[in-house]
Amino acid sequence: MPKQQQEAGAQQGLVSQQWAGPLPPPGALAQFDSIIPNGAERIMAMVEREQQHRIDQESAILNATIRDTRRGHWIDGAVSILALAGCVLSVYLGAHPAVSVALVSLPVVAIIQAIVRSKSNGK
Known part of the structure; x- marks a missing residue:
């Protein structure tokens, strides 16, 4: 057979393998x-x-979220107590009743907002 006919009949192929996930298939591992x-x-x-590493990262993120939530609760509680104390002080000093209502409304609105957020996050 002439060389040109052999080359014309020759075929070339390309094989590609890919996999999803961290592990290749067992055959590729053997290779x-x-x-x-x-x-x-x-x-x-x-x-x-x-x-x-992934487990450690997820744990660190979860712990940071818990710490941030606790810190927020403490700050919110402190602001609410200060607002209520200011309300009592304004009543004691004889300030206009609108001042007391404004100071009391701050913790009430914060509590309502927290309840609404927890309900919407629970869905």
Whole structure:
């Protein structure tokens, strides 16, 4: 057969493999292991470290959220107590009743707002 006819009949192909997730399929792991010494073990160790990192990050985010929420509760409570104390003081000093109503409305509005937010976040 002439060389030109052999080249005309030859075909080339390209094979591509991809996977989703941290681990390749078992066949690919075996290939990595044959190319790189302890390749599969190294990939498994990398995946385990990545998983632990994700767990640590989620835990840190959750703890920060809890701390921020607690801090907000303490600040809100302090502002409410100060507003109520100001209301009592304004009544004692004989200030206009609108001052007392304004000071009392601050914690009441904050409590209503917190209830509405908790109901909307619960959905």
